[in-house]
Amino acid sequence: EVQLVQSGAEVKKPGESLRISCKGSGYSFTTYWIGWVRQMPGKGLEWMGIIYPGDSETRYSPSFQGQVTISADKSITTAYLQWSSLKTSDTAMYYCARMYSTETLSGFDPWGQGTLVTVSS
Amino acid sequence: QSALTQPASVSGSPGQSITISCTGTSSDIGGYNFVSWHQQHPGKVPKLLIYDVTYRPSGVSDRFSGSKSGNTASLTISGLQAEDEADYYCSSYTISSSLVVFGGGTKLTVL
Numbered sequence: 001e002v003q004l005v006q007s008g009a010e011v012k013k014p015g016e017s018l019r020i021s022c023k024g025s026g027y028s029f030t031t032y033w034i035g036w037v038r039q040m041p042g043k044g045l046e047w048m049g050i051i052y053p054g055d056s057e058t059r060y061s062p063s064f065q066g067q068v069t070i071s072a073d074k075s076i077t078t079a080y081l082q083w084s085s086l087k088t089s090d091t092a093m094y095y096c097a098r099m100y101s102t103e104t105l106s107g108f109d110p111w112g113q114g115t116l117v118t119v120s121s
Numbered sequence: 122q123s124a125l126t127q128p129a130s131v132s133g134s135p136g137q138s139i140t141i142s143c144t145g146t147s148s149d150i151g152g153y154n155f156v157s158w159h160q161q162h163p164g165k166v167p168k169l170l171i172y173d174v175t176y177r178p179s180g181v182s183d184r185f186s187g188s189k190s191g192n193t194a195s196l197t198i199s200g201l202q203a204e205d206e207a208d209y210y211c212s213s214y215t216i217s218s219s220l221v222v223f224g225g226g227t228k229l230t231v232l
Contacts, residue, residue, distance in 0.1 A: 035221060037167075044226035045159075045167065045210050047124075047219065059220040100157075100172050105214040105221075107157035107172030114166060 002026040004034075004096050004112035011118045012086050019082035020115045022096030029077035030054035033099040035108060036070060036081045040092040048094075051079060086119045093117075124149065124222035125211055132230040138199040141227045143211030144192060149222055151192035155214035158187060158196045161226075162207045170209075171196060198229070206231045 007021040022034065035050040049060040053072040060070070072079040079096055094115050097108035126144040133139040143150065143158075150156055158171040169178055171187035174194065184205075186197045194213070198205055211224040 033220075037223075044208065045161070045223055047212070047221055047223040050220050059218055061219045061222075095166065097167070100169060100178065104155060104173050105153075106155035106174075106212070107169045107178075108159070108167070108212075109169035109178060111166045111168075 002098075002110055004098060004110055006094075006096060006112035006115045009116040009118070011120070014086055014088055014119055014121055016086050016119075017082070017084050018086055018117065019080050020094060020117065022079045022081075022112050024077045024079070024098065027098075030074050031102050033105075034072065034079045035097050035099070036068075036079075037095045037097060038064075038092045039095065039114075045095075048081070050099075053077075053079065086117075088119050088121070090117060091119045124215070125213060125224035127209075127211060127224040127227045129225070130228045130230065132232055133198075133201045134232045135201055135203065137201050138197060139201060139229065141196045141198075141209055141211075141229070143194045143196070143213075143224050145194075145213055145215075145222070146192055148217060149192075149213040149215040150189065150194050152216065153214050154189070156187065156189055156194040157212050158185075158194075159210045159212070160207050161210065167210065201231055203231050205229060 036048040038046040048064045051058045096112040100107035159167040161167040215222045
């Protein structure tokens with residue numbers, strides 16, 4: 001079964017660092033793009049960025065460039081999203097999602113279950 | 122502000138058909154056939170409905186169909202059912218550095 005399993009919920013204070021993970025299984029991890037999507041409470045999906053684990057090519061939405069870092073460790077088939085200094089406005093659900101096919105650049109499936117990040121003093 | 126523009130809300134009655142539009146530019150929707158649509162029910166993980174403008178993944182009802190004209194893509198849901206009430210998001214490949222852009226989402230209400 002193809003699946004993405006994300007790390008558990010986090011509660012952090014402003015200024016702290018954080019790395020959340022997304023472990024892929026059941027497919028060739030290095031040949032599919034994996035993206036990250038933010039969903040703030042009661043709001044829509046926001047595109048953050050994407051990585052190709054095969055060569056670690058990474059692209060960011062202009063809104064998130066410099067705010068987060070996306071990486072991947074293909075030896076353990078895991079992608080990461082990290083912050084160096086969290087803000088309260090980073091409170092949101094974060095999803096990872098795999099590009100649906102190696103033959104297209106559209107559509108994401110499967111999705112991880114989501115990681116809830118709460119930043120509060 | 123999202124890169125792709127969707128109506129905030131649409132509504133329809135059971136059995137009817139509705140269409141959700143998604144407008145971009147020649148750098149994304151208009152230039153490539155890499156448009157997709159996802160459905161999200163409250164509190165749930167998004168689900169892929171359409172990819173490459175018109176294709177449905179296995180298991181997705183044929184009541185969902187996609188199309189594109191110029192810089193605008195559309196999702197049509199026919200034979201509307203109560204379970205279709207959800208948020209719908211379009212996305213597209215973009216030539217810009219981000220590779221992908223999303224729409225702001227459309228809330229579908231089944232009356």
